[in-house]
Amino acid sequence: MFIVFLLFSESVYASHYQYTVEFDDSLVSAKIKLCLDGEQDNYLEIDRFIAYETLIQKPKTNKKMVGIEGRFWNIKEFAKNTCLNYEVSFKDNRLKTDPKRYAFKNGSANQEIDKKIIHVEENNWLWLPEKRGYSDIIEIEFHIPENYKISTPWHRLDFEKNRYRLGYEPQEWGYHLIIGEIDLSIITIGKNRILNIATINASSQASSTTQSINNWLENIAKSIKYYLGQFPLKQMQIIVYPQPGIKRSPVPWGEVSRGNGLGILFVIRSDHDIKDFYSDWTASHEFAHSILPKLRYPDIWLSEGLASYLQYVLMAQNKQLTTEQAWRRIYKGLQKGLKGTQLVSKEKLLDVSNNRKTGPRSGRTMRIYWSGAAYFLKADIKLRAESNGKVGLSDILLKLSNCCLKGKKVWIGDALASKLDELSDTNLFSILYKNMAYSSAFPKFNKEFEMLGFQVTDNSIELGEFKENQLSKTIMTASNKTRNQN
């Protein structure tokens, strides 16, 4: 342990927090031991007051109790290399006590629901150093009964020991920790890139089995790998909640969380045939969110936009759509954005997200999603035009994923645009950002579709004939062969 610590700590001020979390078979509580190394903070902190109520045994060292001050534990006086112990109740995290959100009702009360699983979304147990610098290391090791598995967004250090390192992304960005009788699959997506897929309470009678759902998710992850040339993150957490029944969409809900690492939760209807999943865009959309860092709320049009644009590009990469179909879907989306903009009073794009909270939603939602898609479509076309087809958005996004996805920074849209300029050695992202963010109009897009090989008639919402050309083909099939050898 000590050697590892030396290797990772360049600075004298670095500190190391080692948590050992011990669950017994019932999963109703855990004994936690925290050992401190190096220069430590004066306080440990938790972001929820509820955590005080779940403390079964208050923190203490061998010699004395730790002073509790609301959400803070005062560890000022403790010597370096101290360990302290506490115990937390997880009984309210037992999955079956929370049926409202994942609706395991409607007669599905079979014994599978009585599996022992806890799902933690609000941090009620992990007291962390108050000021965490980039040189401070936090590691957590779980001791659980052998038949239990763990799903977290954290970086797994050891696949035999359930040992993890916490990412620097703040915990209050939200995360999911699931422990118990779950199905866990570890899937490699290229060199040193791993997807961990946890499935909760899968029904053995569903048309789409856990294995076929995992294959489908692997397929989407690989479409990103082909598009960028590399899967964007070293490790990613996926959680699948199957629900019974068939509804319009096989994937009614998908959600990205970013606390301490990236995770995506999917609610699926596994009674759908597996081919319905392959023709749905939701999962491609959510995976595409992993290519941008967290943006401040007024700028979510950029992240929703990239996901809306790429959801169809990725489906074309996967041959779920032809090039032409993908372009026509994007055009339809842009038409929805235009219509949505016209439905709402004039306001600049940067105000739309906040106004959506209090005013009419649906027009604004379409404007947010598809303005951003127009932004990335225009950028992609300009990049290709300026480089004779050699460089496209996928190349710049790959560079972004190598420099800028991790960490605690919340990006402002124009800072992201400047970064994309720097990575592409252009100024087109900033110019586009200024033109769009402060405008109350939806951007024009007919010219772009002409360049892509479509016949476009003004005042018609239908695209005419399509003749595939180099530009329309290259964007949809972009894939860097040399990078993809990894």
Ligand SMILES: [Zn+2]
């Ligand atoms: Zn989205």
